Amino acid sequence: MDNCKAIVFDAYGTLFDVHTVTEKCELIFPRLGGKISNTWRQKQLEYTWLRSLMGRYEDFWEVTRDALVFTLKEQKVEWSDEALSDILNEYLHLKPYNEVPAALGKLQVQGKQLAVLSNGTPHMLQSVIRHAGLASKFSYVISVDERKIFKPFMDVYQLAPDKLGVHKEEVLFISSNPWDVSGAKVFGFQVCWINRFDKQFDELGVEPDVVVRTLDELAEKLQREG
Numbered sequence: 001m002d003n004c005k006a007i008v009f010d011a012y013g014t015l016f017d018v019h020t021v022t023e024k025c026e027l028i029f030p031r032l033g034g035k036i037s038n039t040w041r042q043k044q045l046e047y048t049w050l051r052s053l054m055g056r057y058e059d060f061w062e063v064t065r066d067a068l069v070f071t072l073k074e075q076k077v078e079w080s081d082e083a084l085s086d087i088l089n090e091y092l093h094l095k096p097y098n099e100v101p102a103a104l105g106k107l108q109v110q111g112k113q114l115a116v117l118s119n120g121t122p123h124m125l126q127s128v129i130r131h132a133g134l135a136s137k138f139s140y141v142i143s144v145d146e147r148k149i150f151k152p153f154m155d156v157y158q159l160a161p162d163k164l165g166v167h168k169e170e171v172l173f174i175s176s177n178p179w180d181v182s183g184a185k186v187f188g189f190q191v192c193w194i195n196r197f198d199k200q201f202d203e204l205g206v207e208p209d210v211v212v213r214t215l216d217e218l219a220e221k222l223q224r225e226g
Helices: 018-028 033-054 060-074 081-092 100-108 122-131 159-164 178-187 215-225
Strands: 006-009 113-118 140-143 171-175 190-194 210-212
Touching (some): 006 159, 018 081, 033 060, 060 122, 081 122, 100 113, 100 215, 113 122, 113 159, 122 140, 159 171, 171 178, 178 190, 210 215
Parallel strands (some): 113 140, 171 190, 190 210
C-alpha cells in the first residue's frame, strides 16, 4: 500500500465476530440461535442506513436493541426484560476472530498508528476491546457518535484523519463489510477487504485495493512490502 501511515479498522464483523451472540440466543431460544443472530445482524445494519437517510439518529446501542426486538417479534417468541438484556449485553463481550490479537501485534511493531472507526458507541467499543485484551493496540477508538450519523456517510470517515493527524490518502482502512469498504474507498482511503467467508463484493462502482482472507495475511503482506 502506498505511503500508508495509519491503519484504521472497522470493529463489528472485522475484528469481532458478531455471531458470538449465537450461543446465548440458542441457550434462551433453543434451535433458533443461528436464525436470530443472522436476522439481528441484518436488521441492525438496515436500521443504521435507514436512520441515517431519515435523519433520525439513535446510537448504536439503541439500534442494536431495536433490531433484536424486531427479530424476536418476527420469530414469534416470548421473552422477558432479563432475557433481552442478557442477549443484548453479549455485544459488550464479542470474541475477536482467532488471528486478530497476534495480527494486531505484528502490525503494531511495523510502526504505523492503529485505530478503530466504528458505528458502535464509545461504551460498546471500549467494553468489547477491553474484554478482548486489545486496548493497548490502538492509538484511537473512534465512534460515529461524534457525528450522530452512521457509516457510510462520508463525513464520518473524516474523523479518522482528523484524529490521527494524517491525510486521508495515507490511511489504510480495513473492513469485512463490502458496503463499508466501498464507502471508505469513495471517501479516498486506501482500502482492504477481509473476505473470510468467500463472499461476493458489492456492485457499487469501486473495488478494494487489496483482498485478504484473514488479518494476519494482511500483516504479512505489509511486512514484506516494508
